Amino acid sequence: xxxxxxxxxxxxxxxxxxxxxxxxxxxxxxxxxxxxxxxxxxxxxxxxxxxxxxxxxxxxxxxxxxxxxxxxxxxxxxxxxxxxxxxxxxxxxxxxxxxxxxxxxxxxxxxxxxxxxxxxxxxxxxxxxxxxxxxxxxxxxxxxxxxxxxxxxxxxxxxxxxxxxxxxxxxxxxxxxxxxxxxxxxxxxxxxxxxxxxxxxxxxxxxxxxxxxxxxxxxxxxxxxxxxxxxxxxxxxxxxxxxxxxxxxxxxxxxxxxxxxxxxxxxxxxxxxxxxxxxxxxxxxxxxxxxxxxxxxxxxxxxxxxxxxxxxxxxxxxxxxxxxxxxxxxxxxxxxxxxxxxxxxxxxxxxxxxxxxxxxxxxxxxxxxxxxxxxxxxxxxxxxxxxxxxxxxxxxxxxxxxxxxxxxxxxxxxxxxxxxxxxxxxxxxxxxxxxxxxxxxxxxxxxxxxxxxxxxxxxxxxxxxxxxxxxxxxxxxxxxxxxxxxxxxxxxxxxxxxx
Numbered sequence: 135x136x137x138x139x140x141x142x143x144x145x146x147x148x149x150x151x152x153x154x155x156x157x158x159x160x161x162x163x164x165x166x167x168x169x170x171x172x173x174x175x176x177x178x179x180x181x182x183x184x185x186x187x188x189x190x191x192x193x194x195x196x197x198x199x200x201x202x203x204x205x206x207x208x209x210x211x212x213x214x215x216x217x218x219x220x221x222x223x224x225x226x227x228x229x230x231x232x233x234x235x236x237x238x239x240x241x242x243x244x245x246x247x248x249x250x251x252x253x254x255x256x257x258x259x260x261x262x263x264x265x266x267x268x269x270x271x272x273x274x275x276x277x278x279x280x281x282x283x284x285x286x287x288x289x290x291x292x293x294x295x296x297x298x299x300x301x302x303x304x305x306x307x308x309x310x311x312x313x314x315x316x317x318x319x320x321x322x323x324x325x326x327x328x329x330x331x332x333x334x335x336x337x338x339x340x341x342x343x344x345x346x347x348x349x350x351x352x353x354x355x356x357x358x359x360x361x362x363x364x365x366x367x368x369x370x371x372x373x374x375x376x377x378x379x380x381x382x383x384x385x386x387x388x389x390x391x392x393x394x395x396x397x398x399x400x401x402x403x404x405x406x407x408x409x410x411x412x413x414x415x416x417x418x419x420x421x422x423x424x425x426x427x428x429x430x431x432x433x434x435x436x437x438x439x440x441x442x443x444x445x446x447x448x449x450x451x452x453x454x455x456x457x458x459x460x461x462x463x464x465x466x467x468x469x470x471x472x473x474x475x476x477x478x479x480x481x482x483x484x485x486x487x488x489x490x491x492x493x494x495x496x497x498x499x500x501x502x503x504x505x506x507x508x509x510x511x512x513x514x515x516x517x518x519x520x521x522x523x524x525x526x527x528x529x530x531x532x533x534x535x536x537x538x539x540x541x542x543x544x545x546x547x548x549x550x551x552x553x554x555x556x557x558x559x560x561x562x563x564x565x566x567x568x569x570x571x572x573x574x575x576x577x578x579x580x581x582x583x584x585x586x587x588x589x590x591x592x593x594x595x596x597x598x599x600x601x602x603x604x605x606x607x608x609x610x611x612x613x614x615x616x617x618x619x620x621x622x623x624x625x626x627x628x629x630x631x632x633x
Contacts, residue, residue: 147494148277150501155280157508162287162295169296175242177532177554178524180297182466182565184241185548186211187222187298189562191244192237192552194223195230201386204393204564206578207585208550211564213393216382217339218300222247238553244298251303252295256286258309259479266316266441267482271497285478289507290414294468301468304344307337308472312347312448318363319440327363331370338375342390346455346472350448357447358440394566396573397463404461411456411470413507416500418474421481424496425449428484442483448476464565523620528554530616531595534625538613539592543582545623549595586610594626 169180179185190200190212200219204211212219226243229235260282267273272281287295294301311333318326334348348371355364379387412419425446452473460469485493528546532554535542540557544550550562561582571581579585586594589609600607610626617623 143491143494143498144271147271147497147501150498150505151272151277151280151284154501154504155283157505158284158287158289161289161508161511165293165296169245169293170242172242175238176525177238177528177548179548180245180293181299181468183464183547184298185551185562186564187214187218187300188241188244189551189560190214190219191223191226191298192240194219195227195237195240201382201389203385204389204566205570205575208559208561209564209567209577209582210560210562211389211393211566213389213564213566214300215339215342215390216378216386217336218303218341221303221340222298236553240553241298245296248295248297248299248302251306252286252291254306255302255309255475256282258306258313259285259475262309262313262316262479263482265313266479268486270482270485271494272482272485281478281482284415284417284504285475288415288417288474289504289511290411290418290467290474291471292414294471300341300344301471304337304340305472305475307333307340308344308347309475311337312351312444312476315351315367316441316444319444322360322363324366327366328370331367332374334367335371335374338371339378343455343459344472346452347448347476349455350451351444353447353451354440354444357443393564394462396569396575397566398569399461400463401461403463403465404457407460407465407467407469408457411467411474413503414467415474415478416503417481417497418470418477420496420500421477422449422453422473424488425477425480425484428487442480445476445480445483449473449480452476463569523618524548527616527618527621527623531555531623534614534616535593535595538625538627541591542593542595543586543591544595545597545600546595546621589628589630592628596624596626598622598624600624 194200200212222244226240229243263273311330314326314330337344456469456473531549535555542555543561547562550560586606611629613627614625
């Protein structure tokens with residue numbers, strides 16, 4: 135390729151990356167607008183099963199036990215780790231108290247916390263690019279900022295950076311730990327290893343599956359034969375984990391280690407999640423292919439490049455880990471966020487060793503795919519966004535429940551949150567509930583279905599899957615209904631509970 139042609143292709147790559155970053159930012163801002171209101175908070179989830187986290191944080195703010203037996207009334211489960219609930223719960227409780235806010239503001243506060251973690255993750259990415267990146271296109275100038283922005287809020291990250299879940303918080307601690315490990319590879323210092331172990335523990339304390347960067351780092355230390363560093367890092371981390379599991383008690387251990395044991399593994403779901411992750415962040419697949427090609431060609435040289443070796447181990451393990459765990463029923467493409475994040479960092483390191491045509495051409499192609507994907511994403515510019523529809527739905531449910539007796543059960547888990555129906559107990563069923571029932575787990579009162587048959591509830595709100603002839607509804611009479619484009623909800627009242 136001539137020098138002029140290469141320069142032109144390089145400029146095209148720069149412009150395309152900036153356009154891709156602008157597209158990611160535009161989509162993120164639109165989603166922010168739909169998820170947030172600082173006047174009247176929305177009654178709607180952002181990601182799947184967010185209501186489970188919201189309920190656990192509400193329990194923390196009410197000084198109730200966060201971890202409880204999921205097989206007893208109200209069959210709610212807290213299956214994330216303690217650090218997440220206590221961190222979000224503490225900050226949320228403080229702001230609720232300072233501003234004299236009702237519990238309905240818990241989602242807004244929690245989502246703002248997640249955004250702060252996303253910004254921290256983006257800052258760490260930028261710091262690592264500047265610290266370990268070389269004189270490549272992605273390491274300097276406006277393109278570096280664009281690259282950082284794509285890594286932080288790409289469509290793969292999407293609503294995960296605007297939701298009350300532990301993924302982004304755990305990612306922030308993981309990436310901070312990885313940065314410290316890479317610094318230690320340049321200048322060996324035992325205190326850095328201890329700091330890295332604490333950061334990796336914090337990531338685990340948010341989400342117990344956030345161990346991919348730790349495992350990749352430990353594997354790299356073994357391959358580099360840095361045995362003392364291996365023992366310090368793994369020893370400190372395991373000491374804190376063991377102490378946590380011992381002090382946490384049986385219900386805590388069951389919740390974070392075994393509560394999802396009955397969920398089936400589905401290979402097609404794992405493949406679908408992998409394809410979605412590659413489509414939402416094309417740089418992930420591009421970087422993955424490029425890095426493995428270069429690693430295969432020069433594997434023996436990696437021992438002289440400990441930073442690249444460590445990142446190779448992290449990329450390999452995190453991708454493999456996501457490929458397996460995303461097969462679990464209920465999993466989503468967010469399992470690939472750590473792998474994609476690390477892979478984009480890797481591209482910064484190896485871009486200068488790639489053929490310029492393939493390097494710049496790949497960046498242009500991936501950028502255009504992101505821009506096209508964002509342009510085709512359904513937003514409020516094309517129709518009323520579905521999350522606003524859910525807000526209207528749950529506001530109607532809350533209004534109707536205010537005129538009906540308690541205890542109540544709503545078939546939509548979000549409808550059982552305290553700001554939709556304030557009366558306890560709140561049956562915010564975990565997404566593991568029906569898998570546990572199918573596995574034959576015995577539940578108090580026969581589960582919510584058994585309680586309904588016995589007339590435990592004064593009010594039942596069910597969807598079109600339940601007819602009035604269903605045995606569950608034999609002690610109830612239809613008193614109201616709500617219909618919209620997506621749902622038909624029917625309100626039943628116990629026959630002997632009044633007019």
